[in-house]
Every structure is written in structure tokens, then in C-alpha cells.
Amino acid sequence: MNFDMNLDTGTIFGVAGMIVFGIGLFGALSVSDSLRRVLALKLCGVGASFILIVAAWRGPAMPADPVPHALVITGIVVMVSATAVALALIRRIHSLENGRDV
Amino acid sequence: MILIDSLAALAILAGAGFFMAGTIGLLRFPDTFCRLHALTKADGLGLALICLGAALLAGSAGEIVRLVLIWLFVVLSAATCAHLVARHARADAAAARNTAVTKETRP
């Protein structure tokens, strides 16, 4: 394997995105609190977005590939929908557990 | 041109300094109200200086107008947020005092 280790913006944020994904994965597997687990899954999502955006990056002077950008924008909107549903589930479960459901 | 560039750099540096001061205040001051004081004052001025520096470097009148609008709305929302946080902190403190009083009077 040939590790090309020149330190540019893409490499830095690509590695950072991988680490954020790992942190999110660990949280999603290990955390018992539901709200925190949703946030951990969102960290995973943002980490994956980092990789896509780095893949679209063509250096500081060149315009980036717009297709992954459009994919990530789609992903952000889908993510907010999924989060809203997950949070509504959490609220409902909490309300059922506390007997405040009507 | 060099004069304008260095003036802009100076303004942006000074703005960053004010941001730094506000952040140190946020971390070091003892209670919510002191922290808000440091944060809102220093950051408002810091942002004004950075916007001034950016406006000196701006290419067109439209960009300057946009920078001024950004500064205006950030300052407005910062002031409102500070007010809301302070109100909440005061209500919390009052609630804590009330529960303490009821605990004392009703053993």
C-alpha cells in the first residue's frame, strides 16, 4: 500500500470524518440513553458526509464535484426527517412510561 | 492598497482579540450574569471589528451592505439570547430560593 501522507485539507477532514464516524458508532453501540443514542447515530451520519464531501473535493483552486454535494444535501434532509420521527418516538415512550398519555 | 489591506488586517486582528477576551470571560467568570456580560459585549465589538475589516476588503457595495446586515442581525439576536438566558437564570435562582424557604419553614 502506498500511503500518500501530504497534509492537505482533504486528508485532514477525511481522517477527522472517519474518527467522528467511529465515535458515533461507539456511542450508538454503548449508550443506554435514547436521546444520546440518536445523537450518536447523527454523528455517524455527519462523519459519512465528511467522507463524501472530501471525495468531491478537487483541491483549493478547482471547483468540486457537485453530485456528492447534492447527495449530502439530500442526506441532511432525510436525516432531519428520521430524527424528527425518532424524537417523536422518544417523547411518546417517555409519556407512556410516566402514565401521562391521554 | 497596502494601507487599506493593513488597516483591514489590524481591524480583524483586534476583533479576534475581543472574541478571545469574551471567551476567556465565559470560561473564567463566576456566574451566569458575569459570563453573559463578557460574552455579549466583547463579541458584539469583536464582530463589528471583523465586519469592518472584511468590508474594507470587500469588492462591491453589495458585499458591504450584506456585511452590515449580518452584523446587525447577529448583534440583535445575541442581545435577545442574552436577555432570555438571563431571565431564565433569574427565574431558576428564584425557584431555588423558594424551595429552600419552603423546606426551612416546613420541616
Added chain:
Amino acid sequence: MIDALVLFDLVLALAIIGIAAGVLILRDAFAMIVCFVIFGLLSALAWVRLAAPDVALAEAAIGTGVTGALLLKTLAHLRGRTLSPPLRVKGGLVVNAALCALVTLAGIGVFLATPIGGAGLEGLVAQNLAASGVAHPVTAVLLNFRAFDTLMEVVVLLVAVVAVWSMERGIARAPAPVMGEVYAGFARLVLPAAVIVGAYLLWIGAIAPGGAFQGGAVLAAVGLMLLITRAYTPLPAHRGAARIVFVIGTALFAAVALFVAQGGRATFEYPAAHAKSLILIIEAVVTISIAATLAALFHGREPVAVSVRETRA
């Protein structure tokens, strides 16, 4: 000597990783959410450095702004519940950490071994940009080249609001926060400006970073402020209109896509002469749908008629 901007990137990346860890480590739930919001904003900043201003705008407005509002609203519902300490050191935890570290390291290895800067689709997009009707490549991809994805994305939003309305039906209403006069004055000043910003983002999307989703998120913020200041209270009588607004974006998008598919053209193949106006019409209506849907996701429960049991509770 490292370039000053690369140094900035390095510090920013470290801050992003640290804040992401903070989301898991911080004990207080409010601090956890604040941490997540800061994480989103710093990520948006990083994406500006990676020449992705559209994505940064969407992340800041939707991934951070609207999501943060949703999280804080949920926290207000759960108030009174003390969070369990986030992580307890157990045997299973160590195994989890080791496995996740392994996955992360493998991912980093694959990432570093992958040649960067291979030819992507930007050449194809640039070649066909003139035929798309808009001058901004990301908008061209979203609304023309891959418009089917975008249509499905609006459908996902629609499904989310249906799910939230159905699930929240049984939840007792949480007491709404009282925001005070200063906030009401702020809202009066800022709301008209926010409407203009939303429309501007939508319009500028044809030639520069911006577009339906970013504009929709700003207009959703207008909706959130209207809901929070009680300037607008959803009533049972408004349900019909709300449903129409939720659906109209999807409906018009699909109708245009099918309508242009005649005279030898495929679905979504806008006639070149009308492409720009068709895209702008779709974007305008979709923006309104997105804004209403996001605000409804924040409001949560469907505005149903108050039942007897509810008034007693």
C-alpha cells in the same frame, strides 16, 4: 513550514473530534445538545473549507438549526428525567471501544490508500450545465439531473410528518415556555427580514450557493418563531390547509415531471426553453412545502379537537 490555512484546518478538525466526543461524554443533557449544535456548525465551517458552501448552508440551517430546535423541544418534554451517566466502564464497553477503533482505523487506512482527485462526474455536469436551465451546478444536479432523488426526498419529509402526527396524538401537551416581550419585539423585527432571506436564498440558488432546501429551512425558522411567540397557534380548523401545503410541493414536482414527458421526452426532461422557469416554479412551491413540513415536525402533535379527557388532564 506548514501553510497557515492547513494549520487552521488541523485545529478545526481537532475541535470537531473533541466536540463529537463531548456529545457522548457530557453528563448534562442540555450541554449534550449544545455540544451537538456546535459540532454541526463547526462541520459546516469545515465544509466551506472543502469548497461545499451549499452543503454547509444546508447543514447549518437544517442539520443544526432545525435539528437543534427539535432536540431542545424533546428535552423540554422529558424534563424531570435525570439522565443516567452517559458511559459506565464495563467489560462490554471495552470490547465495543476496541471494535469501533478497529473499524475506524480500517476506514482511515482505506481512505488514505484511495487515490484522491480521480475524475468524478464534474466534467459531465459542466458539459450539460447549459442545458439544465440553471447556472449553479449543485442546483442543476438537485433539480434536473437527479431530480428523482429530490422528489423522493420531499416524499420522505411528507412521510415523517405523517408519522409524527400519528405518534404524537396521545401525548399530553407540555407547558409552552413564556418568552417575554423582548423576544416578541425581536420576532417582529426579524420575521420580515427572515422571509426576505428565505426568498433570496431560493432565488440565488439558480446561479450561486443556495436553493430550495436552504431557503425552506430559513422559512421554517420563521414558522418556529411564529409558533414560539404564539403569533400563530395551529387550530383543528387549519388541518385541511396544512395537509394541502405539505403535499403541494410533492404533487407539483411529480406533475411537472410527468407533464414534460411527452413528444419524445422522458420523465423529468424539461424542455430546454422553459427549464429555468419550470425549475424555479418547482423550487418555489417545494420551498413552501419544506418550510411548512419542518415547522410541523417541530410543533409535533396534530392540531386535533380538544377531547374531554384532555381538558381534564
